[in-house]
Amino acid sequence: MSEATREQVLEVAGRARQAAAELAPLPRRAKDAALNAIADALITRAPEILKANESDVARAREGGTAEAMIDRLSLTEQRVAAIAEAVRQVAALPDPVGESVRGYTLPNGLELRQVRVPLGVVGIIYEGRPNVTVDAAALTLKSGNAVLLRGSSSAYDSNTALVDVMRDALAGTQLPADSVQLVPGTSRQSVKHLMRARGLVDVLIPRGGAALINSVVEESTVPVIETGVGNCAVYVDASADVDLAVDILINAKTQRPSVCNAAETVLVHADIAEAFLPVALRALRDENVTVHGDARVRSYGDDVVPATEEDYSTEYLSLDIAAAVVDSLEEAVAHIRRYGSGHTEAIVTTSQGAAKRFVALVDSAAVMVNASTRFTDGEEFGFGAEIGISTQKLHARGPMGLPELTSTKYVVTGEGHLRGV
């Protein structure tokens, strides 16, 4: 763990601020050229990236890191090629900057336009995979922002190599190299300095587990966009088609259990419990899912383990699911309000009225009607890419694409207009 002083972190943030000012007015062409230069450089310099990654992997192995984590950390030539390709895809997306969000002429003749502008300096605090280093940089640059990257210390050598490659690539373009910087230091202390860099950093986006996100939310004076924690529920309405409900539940729970849009809870209307639960429990068993159920759920399966309060609040991210029988749609909504994280909830129903009520009453970033919770995702939503999934209500909610990395500015044009009252 290497320390960094407050001055060192603020100096880097100050350079990012300066870079952001230069970057903001650049046209799309300049940003796309820079992204393509980064993609080229990642391919050309893959050997040194892989070498740096090997040292992270070796350190992780020595430290006894689990193989699943080591797989997330590891880069290969193919993975680097995929990272470069993702950068090219971001370059191909439309530029959100300059888009008119509203525009009209006021009664007094003033012309008003609200246009998208970059946020400025975006700080990303993340764990896990080194590909996030490049993905996050590509999205922030494309939206005209400078980025400060603070990855996991376990990927420090990989991240350093990746950022070096990106900065060198930028040096041959119109974009300032300081548009992409690693936050110095690998200790908790350097994150704290970043979180207090109000005035230099415009927004922090923590990506990772609940502990990381809570600590940023608690301590940051820089505005934060919360991402990622997903305690998602599937509600099987009285009127549901049983087969369709089972398919959606299995897909939502098992198609990729380790991600935030996987289902963690199933709520079953009492009127359909007898038709649905035996089939559903068998299907879950076939997929090796452990069901944590209330008394009514347990009456349908001997292998259902008793659910605690804790179970209903837990984001398992594993082959576990909490289950309960509810007497009404409203009771399902109340359960979600009490235990959910406001990420994604799904209703399976054939009733138009029930769908409408569920959509109106559930207060989550995404509400699925007869579709798997797994669809809450920037690419699936057609955004081309995402920087994360916001579970807060301010600024952005749900998957965040390029427009969510912008702010707006009002441009008002007159001919000597003066205010009378």
Next chain:
Amino acid sequence: MSEATREQVLEVAGRARQAAAELAPLPRRAKDAALNAIADALITRAPEILKANESDVARAREGGTAEAMIDRLSLTEQRVAAIAEAVRQVAALPDPVGESVRGYTLPNGLELRQVRVPLGVVGIIYEGRPNVTVDAAALTLKSGNAVLLRGSSSAYDSNTALVDVMRDALAGTQLPADSVQLVPGTSRQSVKHLMRARGLVDVLIPRGGAALINSVVEESTVPVIETGVGNCAVYVDASADVDLAVDILINAKTQRPSVCNAAETVLVHADIAEAFLPVALRALRDENVTVHGDARVRSYGDDVVPATEEDYSTEYLSLDIAAAVVDSLEEAVAHIRRYGSGHTEAIVTTSQGAAKRFVALVDSAAVMVNASTRFTDGEEFGFGAEIGISTQKLHARGPMGLPELTSTKYVVTGEGHLRGV
């Protein structure tokens, strides 16, 4: 000063959260009826409101409060009627809730809609005038939110009476009375409890001076929207029409000096200084404005006092203005970046190119071209009303109307859609 315990504040916030859940799905008709009921009650019960206000005013007088402040605090029958009329105007505005922000069918047939929903519980911390109590409540209710009001202790009796009247009026409507509540206590401590009520309160909007806003930003774990501090500049370009520039400057500085969109700085291109400054300084003098200028400005007027660094950063809110001569548009932009608060800047120019560059380079909520800075205002912008002017980049920037008091929700409708990869 009366204390309130953490439990008391959280209890009120919890009731607001419950009210918000009931309020969110209500249709426009219910909200408009409630607002009109509030307006009626304000008129009917004006005598008791005025009586409560008299006791605030008497206390302020005893405490030696300045007459200007007492005028802000004072209510009259006419003022109460104007407050009620403003509530009716909010009722007449379109309901932002339910508006589709985006909507399309994805390649796999999923139908995606992003719709506006209320934020939930909005906390307003404010100083000054009791009319804010009603204005803020009307705007938050209309946008489907519950509101927690924390006004100045100097207006405590007035605010208590106003909130009583509003809650009683709500009791006869579909809206829960707990949609509008006063935060208990008048001490700093009760504000602190409110700022830490994350999970119960969705957003805090401080309205007031820089000290209030900074303390909320520093201490709050609830997301904050910063409002109001305006160190606004007028830049007179080399190509400006002198008369038009003088008119805009005088309007921006003197039409209402005590508000955030008044100009506090004038920056003059060196090439027009000789033509502009003698006329401008005379006009400012005629309006009793004290000019704090750099050496070049002082060479045009004996009564110009020397400007310090402090002057350029100050939001005077008085008949004072800081002035400097700059050698280029870029130097003006650099000055604004260094000293400005990101609220509103204006350029006076006849050059299309200069206007375009200034708009592109200035990073403020509003940029005026040949118009007074005083136009940055929700009513002037055609929003019908405003809850404040955001000077931050996240969520809302510039004047905030009803849509800025909402979040969004994705509603995704399928027919048993499952995710494949």
